[in-house]
Amino acid sequence: MTAVAALTGNAPCLDSFARVLDLEDICAAWAARCAHPYGQDYVINLHPWVALTEIHQRHHLALCLQQRAVAGSTLPVMTLPEIRTSLDLVERPGAVLAGRQLLQVSQVLLGQKHYAAVLREIDDALSEWAADIDPPQSLLRRLQQSLDEEGELLDTASTELQALRRQLRQGRHDIQRFLQGFLRNPDWQDYWQEQLIVLRNDRYVLPLKASHKGRIKAIVHDRSASGETLFVEPLTAVELNNQLVQDRQAERQEQEKVLRVLSAAVGQEAAAIRRAVQQLGKLDGVRAGLELGKAYQGVLVPVDKHPVFALHKLRHPLLCMQHPGQVVGNSLALGEQHQQLVITGPNTGGKTALLKALGLNHLMAYLGLPVAAEGQLGYFRQGFAVIGDAQNIHADLSTFSAQVSRLQVLLEQVDAHSLVLLDELGNGTDPREGGALAQAVAEELLAAKACTMLTSHLEVMKRYALGRPGVALAGMGFDAETLTPTYRLQWGVGGASQGLTIARRIGMPEPLMRRAEALYADDREDWERWEAQREGLLRAAQQAMDEAALARMEADKSAKRLQRELEAARQERERAAEEARNEWQQLLENARSEVRKTIAALKTGRDTQAASAALEQTGAPFRAVQDAAPALPEVGSRGLFLPLRQVTQITRVDALRQRLQIQLRGKQLWIPVAQFRADAALEMPKDKGSTQYASPENHPWRLDLRGQLRDDAWQALCRHVDGAMASGRQQVEVLHGKGNGVLAEMVREFARQDPRVTQWRMARPEQGGGGVSELELR
Structure with missing residues (x-):
């Protein structure tokens, strides 16, 4: 059993009637299609036996969502975290949520925003729900400004936090730079196990060879597993490390303060959020039901509103x-x-x-679910089903006694608003005694005016149905030629059980079957043979009706398909006309705009030749419509990008949209065909890149290489390191972006090849993370 099925196993909707009818499987499939736990909770807490008004409300909600889906407005299918436990916690005095819990609240608020936006797309009964589902915008905005994707606090969470983190970054930089001086001291080069600064016990220390212990004044914080390395803190660096520890403590206190404030803000809106997620659960549950x-x-x-029904094309949804x-x-x-229907027919006939x-x-x-039928359903206040073998050895119940026990409970509670389903009534005992009991039970249910449907193989029940007002007889069809059931219900016909025929088809020994048929022929009544002939005639009539209905259905489908095609052609014609109209209007x-500019140029006495050329260019779009469209240039063609008068080369061609992709200053750019003039004689200029280099005196700490080619970026980085070394800089930052990683x-x-670089590392997240590299210089 799946996890969803396990959840639905204890759902209120699964009373004894529902369990017998396998509603558990329907609820499990329904809950599995829900997008988030709020929808699943809505499904597993539904109960079918409710007031008629509530049933109509469920039906109306499903109908509204179905109509919206037809109109193209579908609810978002998004996974939302479970936050109701956090909401319960945050309502307690002094409770503080962790950053990840606050992030989950933010995600739910964002989901509320999406749902509310969709509900406002169409003006109907559901559009009024948007106001209740819409999240508190100030809280959502504050959470988004305070938390990153992992639920960690951002610098923007508070002014104090931003200042403390800036101070922390400066402190780290100061102490690392201070300790680098120890590592680079030429007199101490043999002291160090590696040219690294490491962190031990929240303090920056140096890896000193154990054999050089005592050479410098320092505090030992740790020792390597081999004992050959001591991690020491120079005494002169103690004050810097102490300040860094104090700053970290202040940062933690400020973070706790911010979390407390954010938790209090969530607590003030907890009740509204809880109501909103309940509405989200209902919407998602109904959407999943339609799916x-x-x-x-x-x-x-x-x-x-009455306990009556008339259904067509009734099918079992699980089948x-x-x-x-x-x-x-x-x-x-x-x-x-x-008021009653007695169904007979072959075994395994449906x-x-x-x-x-x-x-x-x-x-x-x-x-509130769609059903596998058409027509009209009735409203019943309770249901009873005696289906299947309920024998229980531990309770000393045989097949027959278990059935009688369930019938006893049924007869005590049944009324005119009950739906009763009885399968193989009276079986499990002597056919004459079982038939008498079955008929007595049927008469009692008929007197109670309960809507009853029962199945039986007993002859006495067939005679009961034929001779009793208010009781109908029907049989499941059986094809005598193929010896298989047709699963079609034939009204007014008592279907034969066909037990001997089915036994032969299954493979019982032929001598045994001939003996059984001989014994049965002695007791068989004449009207049973006439029933078989009637079934053949009714089957032929039913086949003719089915063929006529199929032909009528095909005609209706053809008419509807033709209507859709005509409507699609009309819409396509209107769309093409509208596009052409808009295009000409834009041209x-x-x-007009170009003509006005040209006239203004002529009035001011500027270059008349350029004005004439502009007028000639103005008429080009109209001549292009009349003339055949020229062939598009090929990939690799060189030419002039007219707006900037730059020589460029084509990298891609989009014939459908009449546009080209060109390489311009290291960037890929899509342009209209009209803005490119092919000229194979032009030479491509060498792209010198767009280095954002500045001398170390102005910007000594960062070089921007984004948008450059690899070779140009290498040269720019060499020049930058040259300038930094000349100025005595010991660290530079290189902004290269995350992109494709080139x-x-x-x-x-x-960094690996240049001997001037001692260390490379990726910047911290607040400094750019994977998009920035930090280089330590000698």
């Missing part, structure tokens, strides 16, 4: 999901002309499946 309905071609069927397009639909109607389909579809409609507007790899390769 589930597509799996069995379900439709939303209205529920009448439809297992065998798409293969399940036979049947028509059923009870409550008006007939009698029990039809019983379960009727009860299960009623329960699904009460829950005319551009032409520039970042180039910087790492430079």
